[in-house]
Amino acid sequence: MGEKTFRPIIIWLFIGAALVFAMVVIGGITRLTHSGLSMVDWNLISGAIPPLSEGQWLNTFEQYQKFPEFQKLNYNFTLDDFKQIFWWEYLHRLLGRIIGIVFLIPYFYFLFKNKIDSKLNRKLLLILALGAFQGFMGWYMVKSGLVDVPYVSHYRLAAHLITALITFVAIIWTAFGLMFHGRNTRGSFDRSLIRMTRIFIFALFIQIIYGAFVAGLKAGFVYNTFPLMGDSWMPEAVTALNPLYLNFIKGLAGVQFAHRIIAYLVFALGIVIFFKGKSSDLGKTQKGGLASMIIMLNIQLLLGISALIFKVPVTLGVLHQVGAFMLVFFAIFFYHRLLAPKNNVKSKLEFFDSDIKKAS
Numbered sequence: 625m626g627e628k629t630f631r632p633i634i635i636w637l638f639i640g641a642a643l644v645f646a647m648v649v650i651g652g653i654t655r656l657t658h659s660g661l662s663m664v665d666w667n668l669i670s671g672a673i674p675p676l677s678e679g680q681w682l683n684t685f686e687q688y689q690k691f692p693e694f695q696k697l698n699y700n701f702t703l704d705d706f707k708q709i710f711w712w713e714y715l716h717r718l719l720g721r722i723i724g725i726v727f728l729i730p731y732f733y734f735l736f737k738n739k740i741d742s743k744l745n746r747k748l749l750l751i752l753a754l755g756a757f758q759g760f761m762g763w764y765m766v767k768s769g770l771v772d773v774p775y776v777s778h779y780r781l782a783a784h785l786i787t788a789l790i791t792f793v794a795i796i797w798t799a800f801g802l803m804f805h806g807r808n809t810r811g812s813f814d815r816s817l818i819r820m821t822r823i824f825i826f827a828l829f830i831q832i833i834y835g836a837f838v839a840g841l842k843a844g845f846v847y848n849t850f851p852l853m854g855d856s857w858m859p860e861a862v863t864a865l866n867p868l869y870l871n872f873i874k875g876l877a878g879v880q881f882a883h884r885i886i887a888y889l890v891f892a893l894g895i896v897i898f899f900k901g902k903s904s905d906l907g908k909t910q911k912g913g914l915a916s917m918i919i920m921l922n923i924q925l926l927l928g929i930s931a932l933i934f935k936v937p938v939t940l941g942v943l944h945q946v947g948a949f950m951l952v953f954f955a956i957f958f959y960h961r962l963l964a965p966k967n968n969v970k971s972k973l974e975f976f977d978s979d980i981k982k983a984s
Contacts, residue, residue, distance in 0.1 A: 630802040633739065636730045637799035640751075643723045644792045645949055648785070650716045652945040655839060656938045659712035660776060661693045661769045672721055674714050681707070693774035720759055727755060747798050754791040761787050778840025785836045786829070792949065793956055800960045804909075813904035813962070817897065821959045824893045828955060831890050832948050834883040843876040843883075844936040850929050853881065887928060894921045913958030920951045 654660050664687050665671070675681040685706050688694050694701060731748060734740050740748065761784045768777040838844050847853040853862075861877035871878030894917070901914045924947035931940040 630805065633734060633744075634799050634802050636726075636734075637795050637802070640723065640727055641792055641795040641799065643719065643726060644788060644795065645946075647716070647719050647723060648788055648792075648949055649942060649946055650712070650719060651785075651788075652942045653938065654712045654716045655781075656936070656941045657709060657712055659709035660716075660766060661691070661774060662688060662706065662709040662713045663717065663766075664688055664691050664770060666763050666766075668721075672718065674710075684710070691770050691774075692772060693769065696774050717762075720762065723755065724759075727752060744798075744802075747794075751791065751794050751798065754787065754794060758784070758787045758791055776840065778837050781840040782833045782836035786833055789829070789832060789949070789952060793952065796953060796956060797960060800957065804961075804964060813901070813906060813910075817900050817904060818959070818962050820893065820897050820900065821955070821962060824890065824897060825952075825955050825959060827886060827890050827893060828948075828952060831883070831886045832952075834879065834886055835945070835948060837873070837879045838883050839941075841874070841876055841879055843880040844932060844941075846876050847880055848932055848935050850932055853877070853884075887925065891921060891925055894918055907961070910958065910961045913954060913961050917951065917954040917958050920947065920954050923947055924951050 663671070675684045681703060685703050688706060698705070731740075731752065735745070761780070765776050765780040765784045768780050769775055847859070851857075853859050858881060859877060862875070862881045863871055863878070865871045865875045865878070872882045873879070898914065898918045901910070906914065924944070927940065927944040927947045931937075931944045934940060
């Protein structure tokens with residue numbers, strides 16, 4: 625049994641992953657256009673319908689005027705100005721509802737048709753739970769900007785993004801397991817390559833969290849030079865706060881400095897993995913995964929530098945976020961293929977590896 629057996633489920637999972645990816649892209653645009661606080665309430669059903677009449681628009685705008693973003697930042701907004709920021713947040717939430725439907729309806733269909741066995745069902749239920757939690761984290765993040773300060777918490781922003789990333793990884797890992805079910809991997813390599821790739825992915829996750837910190841604190845608008853930060857590698861502002869650790873979770877200069885340093889670490893790890901992989905006897909899919917990962921790593925580095933130098937224009941900011949998810953995709957693919965069975969040895973993949981038998 626292989627890919628054909630599970631093809632409908634695989635297609636469904638990749639469509640879901642693509643929608644989560646689109647959700648992140650629109651979320652990035654929403655953040656960069658300062659649109660995220662334009663919808664001040666959350667109604668799961670009625671909120672799916674936008675204002676349709678002039679009266680409804682005026683009522684929605686009046687609700688927005690009661691909150692800090694209008695009172696402290698956008699007090700000169702007209703109704704037309706408000707509509708421009710409203711639509712991005714509305715689209716973001718609408719896509720979240722669509723994702724819920726796209727996951728739930730096929731899930732129950734496959735379950736009814738006995739296409740899902742108990743092991744796969746546990747994985748899918750976890751994915752559904754992650755999706756629901758992601759929706760909660762989105763509203764929890766927005767709430768932080770509706771109290772006193774008209775900015776969302778960068779901690780909650782990071783939690784919202786990383787939950788989306790974990791959901792994305794869970795979906796594609798499950799899809800890869802189904803897609804390559806029953807296929808062995810030809811190749812020979814030192815087990816340290818697996819460990820190094822695991823460290824690379826962990827460092828990449830930390831880097832993405834720091835990317836969210838940079839975005840939430842608007843730390844990308846300071847020290848817009850590269851490779852130096854202003855006139856030095858580490859300006860005094862990096863350690864200005866006391867105690868020292870606060871600089872790397874709250875200070876603009878400290879957070880940007882950490883984001884740069886981790887970027888160097890991720891890049892160095894990627895290069896070491898590349899040369900170690902080149903000197904190994906990798907299989908075809910392993911070679912493809914490694915090449916894709918390294919190409920995307922270089923593109924992502926260039927996007928990050930460009931976004932910094934040009935003071936984070938919307939296009940480059942969104943592309944940099946897209947690049948992060950694409951890099952994760954290729955890194956997870958490469959890691960998955962490294963863990964695949966070789967020479968008919970039983971797979972040692974973790975929870976999300978699929979050795980699923982077709983349900984009767």
